[in-house]
Amino acid sequence: xxxxxxxxxxTLEVLDVPVQPVAPGEASLRVAAAGICGxxxxxxxxxxxxxxxxxxxxxxxxxxxxEVGDGVPRALIGRHVAVNPQIPCGACSACRxxxxxxxxxxxxxxxTRPGGFGExxxxxxxxxxxxxxxxxxxxxxxxxxxxxxxxxxxxMGRVAPRSAVVLGAGTIGxxxxxxxxxxxxxxxxxxxxxxxxxxxxxxLADVAVDPGELDAAVGERQGGIExxxxxxxTSSTRRDSVRLLQPLGTAVWFGMHDQDSPIPAxxxxxxxxxxxxxxxxxxxEFARAVELLASGQIRPLVSSSIVPLExxxxxxxxxxxxxxxxxxxxxxxxxxxxx
Numbered sequence: 001x002x003x004x005x006x007x008x009x010x011t012l013e014v015l016d017v018p019v020q021p022v023a024p025g026e027a028s029l030r031v032a033a034a035g036i037c038g039x040x041x042x043x044x045x046x047x048x049x050x051x052x053x054x055x056x057x058x059x060x061x062x063x064x065x066x067e068v069g070d071g072v073p074r075a076l077i078g079r080h081v082a083v084n085p086q087i088p089c090g091a092c093s094a095c096r097x098x099x100x101x102x103x104x105x106x107x108x109x110x111x112t113r114p115g116g117f118g119e120x121x122x123x124x125x126x127x128x129x130x131x132x133x134x135x136x137x138x139x140x141x142x143x144x145x146x147x148x149x150x151x152x153x154x155x156m157g158r159v160a161p162r163s164a165v166v167l168g169a170g171t172i173g174x175x176x177x178x179x180x181x182x183x184x185x186x187x188x189x190x191x192x193x194x195x196x197x198x199x200x201x202x203x204l205a206d207v208a209v210d211p212g213e214l215d216a217a218v219g220e221r222q223g224g225i226e227x228x229x230x231x232x233x234t235s236s237t238r239r240d241s242v243r244l245l246q247p248l249g250t251a252v253w254f255g256m257h258d259q260d261s262p263i264p265a266x267x268x269x270x271x272x273x274x275x276x277x278x279x280x281x282x283x284x285e286f287a288r289a290v291e292l293l294a295s296g297q298i299r300p301l302v303s304s305s306i307v308p309l310e311x312x313x314x315x316x317x318x319x320x321x322x323x324x325x326x327x328x329x330x331x332x333x334x335x336x337x338x339x
Contacts, residue, residue: 003118004312004332006053010044010320012313017056020114020122024070027125029063029081033137033306034116035144036060036330038170041319042257050111058332059085059109060144061116062137065128072125080135081128082143083116084286085109101151101280117312119334126283129290139293141331142175142300147289149175152229152252152278153183154285160184161226165218165244168232169197169208171328172254174302176229177204182298185227189217191240200303200328211240218244225249233257239264247271252278303327308336 003017022028037060043051051057061083065076087107088100095103109115109123131140149172160183166173169192180188181204189207191214192198198208207217218225224246230237233255241251242263253275268275281289292298305327307315312332319325 001119002309002334003056003114004058004309004316006044006051006055006057008053009047011053012044012316014310014313017118019120022067022069022122025072025125026069026122027065027072027076027128028067028120028122029061029083030066031058031061031063031116031119031121031334032080033141034058034061034110034332034334035141036316036319036332037145039256040110041316044316045320055111056114056118056121057110058116058118058121059111060141061085061110061121062131062140062143063116063121066120068125076125076128080131080133080140082131082140082286082290083109083123084127084129084147084283085111085115085123085144086280086283087124087127098282101282117309117332119309129287131290132294135294137333138304138306138329138331139300142302142329143286143289143293145171146175146179146292146298146300147281147286148172148254148278149179150285150289150292151281152176152254153179155252155276155278156227156250163187163221163225164189164227164229165214165225165241166190166205166229166231167211167237167241168192168230168255169194169201170231171302173229173231174201174204174328175298175300176231176254177201178298178301180227182292187221189214189225197328200301204301211236214240214244223247227252230255235261242268242273242275245271245273248273250274250276252276254278302329304329304331306331306333306336308332308338309334310338
């Protein structure tokens with residue numbers, strides 16, 4: 001089969017590779033679409049040990065079940081599915097407590113084993129979530145990033161914040177805004193350094209501004225902000241996520257761009273504010289994301305571009321090089337013919 005392979009540092013090639021065998025308890029999918037995630041790009045750009053070549057990446061994926069291994073119902077063949085790429089160990093304290101998203105022994109489809117940037121991929125049957133027939137591939141592939149936002153919003157508790165700031169208007173930022181609206185948040189400000197990204201989120205947010213204008217926008221809210229979501233993960237956005245909070249407010253950190261960041265710690269203590277790290281999602285939260293997409297409760301307003309597999313290396317390399325993209329999400333569609 002053909003696949004996009006991360007072959008060595010900063011190098012990706014579309015190659016002929018062997019088809020994975022279908023092990024007991026697993027299913028083989030013909031991949032319909034796989035999103036290029038910022039963590040994939042960052043992993044290649046920084047030679048992160050989280051992505052070790054040679055590797056077929058792609059953990060945001062959907063496809064059609066074409067073969068099943070022993071112990072997997074044959075009724076799944078022909079079904080269209082989204083894949084939860086997290087494969088927890090099931091035995092550690094995190095897994096036993098229902099927090100398998102922080103299992104330190106987990107595998108990752110597209111991270112520690114082959115992923116969706118190929119024509120076929122085999123995954124454990126427990127990773128499969130059935131999608132309705134006919135769901136557009138640029139919608140279904142959003143199940144994985146949306147699940148990340150489902151998890152982060154759940155960390156906030158049961159009461160919807162009346163006011164929120166989202167720092168970063170990339171895919172996660174846009175989906176986080178939509179989740180905040182879904183749970184009833186009344187006022188949302190979004191900041192991003194990129195004018196096109198700000199324009200893209202204007203229809204969702206009450207205010208979409210450059211970071212330099214954020215203080216003035218938030219200043220109109222007496223007392224500060226209840227929830228700040230950092231969807232960028234830079235030192236400046238992490239600092240702002242705490243600085244803009246009202247007393248007892250909560251900052252939720254999604255972004256992982258910078259390894260270390262200074263924060264206004266004294267103010268955090270005397271105002272009894274909280275910082276919550278939010279990583280990935282549990283399987284029920286992934287199921288909730290699929291439900292939201294399948295039911296139309298969330299139609300992700302994330303601009304996307306779909307490229308065939310044979311053109312995926314150049315699309316990926318452009319992202320690694322930091323060249324401006326025409327859309328927020330680049331999606332590899334192995335079944336799409338080359339232009």
